[in-house]
Amino acid sequence: MEDTIIAAATPPAFSAIAIIRMSGPESLDIINSLLREKLTWEPQKLYYKKLYFADELLDDVVLAYWKSPRSYTGEDMVEISCHGNPFIVENILEACQKRGARLALPGEFTKRAFLNGKMDLTQAEAVIDVIQAGGRLALKSAQAMQSGRLSHELLEVRTELIEILAEIEAYIDFPEEDIEPQVGNLLITRLLSIENKLKSLIASAPLSRLLREGFTIVLAGSPNVGKSSLFNALLKENRAIVSPHPGTTRDTIEAECRISSFLVRLIDTAGQRESSDQIEEEGIRRAKEAVKKADLILYMVSAPGDPSLDPFRLPELDPHQKVITIASKVDLGLHPANKDKLALSTVTGVGLEELEEEIKKILKAFFPQDFSFGINSRQQAALLKIAEAIHKAICGIKNQLAPELISSELRSSLDIVGEIVGLVSAEDILDKIFQKFCIGK
Ligand SMILES: Nc1nc2c(ncn2[C@@H]2O[C@H](COP(=O)(O)OP(=O)(O)O)[C@@H](O)[C@H]2O)c(=O)[nH]1
Ligand SMILES: [Mg+2]
Structure with a gap:
């Protein structure tokens, strides 16, 4: 079972309101232990309450409860809106930790959201870009990414690749048959159109770096x-x-x-x-x-x-x-x-x-008229590998290589598509991505 994490979601400053988020199976128990009355929690409702630790009043707060799986992380979550004083925030964080929560790592809420299938990896990566966008176009690009534009395009590429792969692999079962030139030409046309799509996505990387x-x-x-x-x-x-x-x-x-x-x-x-x-x-x-x-x-x-x-x-x-x-x-x-x-x-x-x-x-x-989003360097590196594999597959068909060789190129590009959206993801890649986040997101 996952542990319960907590962090301030707003910066440590004197302000009207500060928000603290807690996520994990113990969230409700922990917050209940700071209340003096028994509360029948209903998800997505707000409760105006006083929080106490031992005999000490922590603050008047507004509490919200999100029940798993209908929350940002997909886990049970409690959000505490308190007065925006860093000492209050610290006191509440400490009290919750004493009752069993632990401080979240950078990006840990979003990492959990990704691991629980609330968003794919490109969308998770975009969360930090939305927060940090330093201009309007940067924000528009990050929001497009967060809404899944890249994943959507890659899903189309994936579907098309699977269809092409099926046609090529049909030949593997008939070793005496070569890929007929007519079929080959058609496949090449389809692969070229994927290659073009990839090229235009790759070309957006330097623009997103500028943003x-x-x-x-x-x-x-x-x-x-x-x-x-x-x-x-x-x-x-x-x-x-x-x-x-x-x-x-x-x-x-x-x-x-x-x-x-x-x-x-x-x-x-x-x-x-x-x-x-x-x-x-x-x-x-x-x-x-x-x-x-x-x-x-x-x-x-x-x-x-x-x-x-x-x-x-x-x-x-x-x-x-x-x-x-x-x-x-x-x-x-x-x-x-x-x-x-x-x-x-x-x-x-x-x-x-x-x-x-x-x-x-x-x-x-610097930006084309129809610019809508730019990919990041991780995505760029992966797309370059896919484009290379597809290029090799095209050459393979042209040179009438064995279908096994062509199919293995296409299979490897399918795997990389999976890596980009996070269908397959190594722990070290995830660590690298979420380290860049702030604590509390
Ligand atoms: N008359 C006039 N003098 C200027 C103007 N811009 C800068 N200066 C003067 O030119 C000198 C050098 O300016 P500075 O900005 O230090 O030049 P830099 O060495 O290229 O960085 C200073 O005495 C400035 O006050 C301008 O538009 N008109
Ligand atoms: Mg000067």
């Missing part, structure tokens, strides 16, 4: 062009030190912000020029590293001077990396060579709105 980890936007350019001033203007606070002396920012400075409801890591870099100063050189090295990892680079050139005089040159970039070239300090006048660039002044504010609009446009363009 989860945020876009990296790097400010780059020569010393003194106004990078740190723009960094502060974009963050709307004075985070980086601005000074008229070139080389003031000697390291990269990073801050998280939200642009158009996307999570963004904004990085201010040290001015990039040849330097004899060792610390500054290290800063420049880091700046170059930052540029390499950037999704978008705000490349600043100084307006009044000729850009060819700016010692900083952008390194060669990957095709996915985007650049906005900005002519800075336009309040001092705009050099004709910079006419085609976004003209900006952090002193007068000219160009700031335009820049933010441009950034929004570029970030949005």
Whole structure:
């Protein structure tokens, strides 16, 4: 029998209400032991009661009871809403532990929900993404995943694979017969369409990484062009030190912000020029590293001077990396060579709105119009293996390999589909997934 677990579901802060959750067979006994009256519990009803431990009042609380299997975890559950004071929460947690509950591990409630068949593994993984989504699109993607969109698509793949497998395995019983070319071609067409579906799912992985980890936007350019001033203007606070002396920012400075409801890591870099100063050189090295990892680079050139005089040159970039070239300090006048660039002044504010609009446009363009959800890296790795097995099966049919060989590829891809949704799941994989959760979820 499972033990009974307990945890605060809300963060330790002074607030109107805090919620504590308990799950497991002893939940009702434990909470009953803290009541002074006998209660006839009905599931999904709220009870306003006083909890006591020994003779001490713990708090006035609202209690809810969910009876197994109709609960989040699938077990008997009790939810305690108390006043939002961390000392009250601690006292209640302690009292329940003394009566037999134990503190839950990170993600243990959701792990139990998964193990009790309340959700599959892709849905369980999405729970944490829903909680931690740092922007609207990230939330939409996590919610689609939680509602089972990926599982649904994979189930279709699975059904199709089983049908194809049945056709191929029919040949195993007749060793004298090869797969007829006509049948083979049809099977290849069906496998290719699965392969395409997998490819588009796999292509969503880097996008979901962007949603989860945020876009990296790097400010780059020569010393003194106004990078740190723009960094502060974009963050709307004075985070980086601005000074008229070139080389003031000697390291990269990073801050998280939200642009158009996307999570963004904004990085201010040290001015990039040849330097004899060792610390500054290290800063420049880091700046170059930052540029390499950037999704978008705000490349600043100084307006009044000729850009060819700016010692900083952008390194060669990957095709996915985007650049906005900005002519800075336009309040001092705009050099004709910079006419085609976004003209900006952090002193007068000219160009700031335009820049933010441009950034929004570029970030949005990373996602296709019909983007609905992105897969995580575990799912991506597994889908890559399936795609590879299917590719081998296609080659096998083309090269008229023995049906056993083709079927074994397809069987292995069926197993991996099972791993993704959690039909088969090793304990260490589950541990890795649920460790990332917060306690109480
Ligand atoms: N006139 C004017 N001066 C600016 C502007 N932006 C920055 N500066 C000044 O230029 C100098 C260098 O700015 P800073 O942001 O430290 O440049 P960084 O070295 O590229 O980070 C400072 O004295 C700033 O006050 C601007 O838009 N107009
Ligand atoms: Mg600076």
